Amino acid sequence: MAFLDCSQIARTNDPAPAARGKELFAGILIVVLIATFGIRNVVPADALAPAIVTLLFAVAAVTAGFALLCRRDRYRIMSFELAGSLTFIGVVLSVLIEPDQMIKLFTLSHQPE
Incomplete structure (x- = not known):
């Protein structure tokens, strides 16, 4: 009956x-x-959409930087995927931005248009 005990033959790794x-x-x-x-x-x-897109790109850059510093392969790949998806969302939202909205983001608000 000793040959029925498979625990000694095949050890399972911890998940x-x-x-x-x-x-x-x-x-x-x-x-x-x-x-x-x-x-x-x-x-x-009018400048809210460009600010959100800039924020998404900044968070994606921080996430990618974290992925470069991470030594574990599994978490590194996950972080790169998160950074890529945040970048993709930023690109999709940036399509909705008109050029005039970008100009309003960088000009001072108290100046007349």
Whole structure:
């Protein structure tokens, strides 16, 4: 009956810790949404879309920088995917921006148009 005991022959490895990509992505989007509500009071309404896109690109750059510093392959790939998806969302939103809105973002608000 000793040959029926397979625990000595094939050892199972412990499963790798689960990467929390969806939760992290949802958290990043919630932080961007809260920052958008804060930016809404600072910039004019026409300059809100360029400010959001700039914020998305900045968060994507920070996420990619974190991925470059990370040594684990699984978390590194997940971070690069998060950075890529944030960049993609920023590019899609930047299509909706008119050039006049970008000019309003960089001009001083107290100057007449």
